[in-house]
Amino acid sequence: MNFSCDIFNGDMFPRADLVLERQLRIINFLETCGASVVIKLFKGSLKNRPWNENMFGSFHAIKNLRHCAVNDELTLDEALLHYHPKLVILENLGTPLSDSVFHDVEIILFSDPFRFKPHVRTLVEKRVHLADTFEDFMKLILCFLKGDLPTLRNSEFYETHICPPGNVFDRVLEQLR
Amino acid sequence: MKALLIGSVSAAQNALEDGLISNYDQYLTYVPGTAHYCRTQLGIECTDLNSYLTLNQQTETFLHIFPLFTEMLLDLDNTNVSVLKSFGSIPELNWYYTFRRDATFGYVGLLLFDSALRRYLAANQINHLSLYDSLAPFKPTILSDLRLMILRHVTAAAFVTFEAHHQKPTTIRRAINAALAKWLSRAKHIHTSLKYYGKLIRFILQAHFFTKASPAIFFDHLYELNYLPLGSVHKLSVPFAEFGTHIPAWLSPVKLRLPHQIPSSSIDLQKHSELPYAKQVADVLTNFFRDHIYEYDAALKYTKFLVEKHKIKIAVWGNSPCEISPRSVVIDYLRRLGVCVIGVQHGGDYGTLELYDTVHCQLDYLSCDKFLGYGSINLEAFYIPDTGFQTASMIATGSIKNYAISQISPTTKGCPLTCCFP
Numbered sequence: 001m002n003f004s005c006d007i008f009n010g011d012m013f014p015r016a017d018l019v020l021e022r023q024l025r026i027i028n029f030l031e032t033c034g035a036s037v038v039i040k041l042f043k044g045s046l047k048n049r050p051w052n053e054n055m056f057g058s059f060h061a062i063k064n065l066r067h068c069a070v071n072d073e074l075t076l077d078e079a080l081l082h083y084h085p086k087l088v089i090l091e092n093l094g095t096p097l098s099d100s101v102f103h104d105v106e107i108i109l110f111s112d113p114f115r116f117k118p119h120v121r122t123l124v125e126k127r128v129h130l131a132d133t134f135e136d137f138m139k140l141i142l143c144f145l146k147g148d149l150p151t152l153r154n155s156e157f158y159e160t161h162i163c164p165p166g167n168v169f170d171r172v173l174e175q176l177r
Numbered sequence: 178m179k180a181l182l183i184g185s186v187s188a189a190q191n192a193l194e195d196g197l198i199s200n201y202d203q204y205l206t207y208v209p210g211t212a213h214y215c216r217t218q219l220g221i222e223c224t225d226l227n228s229y230l231t232l233n234q235q236t237e238t239f240l241h242i243f244p245l246f247t248e249m250l251l252d253l254d255n256t257n258v259s260v261l262k263s264f265g266s267i268p269e270l271n272w273y274y275t276f277r278r279d280a281t282f283g284y285v286g287l288l289l290f291d292s293a294l295r296r297y298l299a300a301n302q303i304n305h306l307s308l309y310d311s312l313a314p315f316k317p318t319i320l321s322d323l324r325l326m327i328l329r330h331v332t333a334a335a336f337v338t339f340e341a342h343h344q345k346p347t348t349i350r351r352a353i354n355a356a357l358a359k360w361l362s363r364a365k366h367i368h369t370s371l372k373y374y375g376k377l378i379r380f381i382l383q384a385h386f387f388t389k390a391s392p393a394i395f396f397d398h399l400y401e402l403n404y405l406p407l408g409s410v411h412k413l414s415v416p417f418a419e420f421g422t423h424i425p426a427w428l429s430p431v432k433l434r435l436p437h438q439i440p441s442s443s444i445d446l447q448k449h450s451e452l453p454y455a456k457q458v459a460d461v462l463t464n465f466f467r468d469h470i471y472e473y474d475a476a477l478k479y480t481k482f483l484v485e486k487h488k489i490k491i492a493v494w495g496n497s498p499c500e501i502s503p504r505s506v507v508i509d510y511l512r513r514l515g516v517c518v519i520g521v522q523h524g525g526d527y528g529t530l531e532l533y534d535t536v537h538c539q540l541d542y543l544s545c546d547k548f549l550g551y552g553s554i555n556l557e558a559f560y561i562p563d564t565g566f567q568t569a570s571m572i573a574t575g576s577i578k579n580y581a582i583s584q585i586s587p588t589t590k591g592c593p594l595t596c597c598f599p
Contacts, residue, residue: 001598001599006207006208006209006227006314007207007208007226007227007230007286007289007290007293008207008283008286008287008289008290008314008318008321008324009282009286010235010238010239010281010282010283010284010285010286010287010288010289011235011239011282011285012235012236012239012240012532012533012536013235014235015227015230015232015234015235016208016209016225016227017209017212017225017227017228018227018232019209020209020210020213021209024213026598027598030596030598035594035595035596036594036595036596037594037595037596037597037598038594038596038597038598039598040597040598040599041599050187050315051315053185053186053187053210053214054185054186054208054210054314054315055210055315056210057208057209057210057213058210059210060210060213060214060217060218061213068598076599077578077582079597079599080597081582081585083594083597084594085594085595085596085597086594086595086596087595087596087597088596088597088598088599089596089597089598089599090599091598093525093526093530094524094525094526095524095525095526096525096599097525098524098525098551098576098579099525099579102579102582102583105597113233113236114526114530114531114533115530115531115532116529116530116531117528117529117530117531117557120528120529120530124529141596145595160552160553161528161529161551161552161553162525162551162552162575162576162579163551163552163575163576163579163580163583164552164573164574164575166575167580168574168575168576168577168579168580169405169406169577169580169581171549171572171574171575172405172521172549172574172577173405173407173408173410175519175547175549175572175574176393176407176410176491176493176519177409177410
């Protein structure tokens with residue numbers, strides 16, 4: 001989950017209060033939707049209460065969840081291998097997308113305010129259910145739960161922008177020698 | 178109307194306990210989590226200053242400020258380079274460029290706070306603002322000391338009276354908590370410092386006694402490089418302190434400049450009139466060098482020693498060298514010495530997003546000769562600062578981490594579930 005941070009964080013993130021508002025809506029929806037859900041936090045993040053209280057606005061909201069599991073013991077890679085989820089919900093664009101695309105999993109992504117370059121977007125749309133507005137994002141999650149979301153497993157985005165075919169170790173070592 | 182500014186959840190709890198809440202008409206914060214906590218747990222409506230920013234203000238401010246601020250850093254470099262040059266044979270390096278990420282983000286944050294606060298004061302006809310406790314961030318940043326100055330400046334400009342309430346440990350519980358927090362923070366600092374000194378000692382021993390031919394320098398932290406089986410590549414690890422963890426000058430094994438030997442120097446502020454508070458920011462950055470210059474000197478001296486002793490040809494970083502530490506200057510120096518610096522992508526969003534190429538150019542591509550990215554990157558930067566270095570050549574090797582994970586056979590254990598929300 002994204003950090004909502006505070007006003008002093010000057011990176012090109014979405015507005016911090018909106019990040020929190022959206023996270024709360026997602027969490028409330030997932031808590032009541034009846035599906036088996038794990039909310040995966042940064043590894044080890046629940047141990048640091050002062051950090052959570054200052055940097056992670058949804059901290060108090062996830063403390064009392066009854067239906068969703070909360071896990072901060074695994075990295076996303078480990079969680080994807082461990083849980084084999086059918087769906088990954090990404091409320092923000094970042095590394096979790098590149099971590100998720102090569103797994104056999106449906107992905108719903110809310111990318112605003114970031115914009116893919118047009119030729120990249122074309123490839124992303126073949127693999128990821130992309131939402132430009134938050135309302136569309138929530139609709140896509142609902143569609144998935146109803147079984148109405150088509151399966152997207154095209155590998156072009158992965159092979160062009162994450163991991164081209166062939167041996168990566170050899171390609172890197174060739175540069176280091 | 179009187180308003181009380183609260184920075185954190187614990188400050189909100191203590192303000193309530195101190196009976197301050199009833200003295201004010203409005204409560205204000207700049208942390209969304211604090212506003213949410215006040216509303217849901219304390220039953221207090223607390224306005225979040227973030228809601229006084231327009232929807233795209235954060236991005237627009239960043240994109241506007243980013244080149245202007247970088248130019249100011251480069252101007253500071255040009256003005257102060259002769260002062261900062263540490264020893265005779267060293268070429269000109271970009272010293273202030275080490276602030277290109279943390280100070281830029283911090284500065285944009287200050288401007289957003291300034292803007293939102295002005296709008297809030299005007300819209301709510303506030304005539305008195307109190308700050309409860311402090312505006313200190315959870316982790317100190319290079320510009321965080323300017324927050325209070327801006328708060329005073331904005332309130333004075335709006336003819337709003339301002340005062341700061343300091344928390345008083347009015348109960349035994351709070352006194353104990355305050356003492357524990359202070360003790361814990363010191364213990365953490367000592368622990369981080371000791372860990373760093375340990376790494377540093379290992380590095381110094383390695384630098385002197387490493388016997389394998391032509392090693393490559395690997396800068397901490399390695400991230401994806403941790404997944405790479407190095408084979409015949411010999412690795413010499415170089416650690417750098419995080420901001421806030423520093424080596425005391427008296428521990429230095431070689432003769433270095435001491436802080437008071439760095440005179441202050443100024444830039445022509447007229448050239449940077451679009452940057453509010455430019456003078457105060459420039460002073461903070463220059464003061465940083467005045468306090469820490471010996472660490473930069475030590476890092477550069479060791480770099481020279483390493484390159485000459487071990488005939489270093491290649492240096493590698495696994496995350497961009499843009500934290501506030503000597504790493505950025507050392508990397509410039511290595512490139513000037515003819516060492517090929519290789520950067521390795523860590524995380525997503527390189528070459529895939531509009532506008533972000535400019536940011537990555539600044540943080541990553543100008544700090545290496547070759548950039549090993551996940552995929553093909555066609556650079557579309559709207560601004561490339563003149564740092565005296567070319568942008569890296571892009572090489573699409575693929576993600577080391579994803580490739581390593583793809584080699585693991587998937588486990589059949591675990592519990593299949595419907596959704597994962599990371």
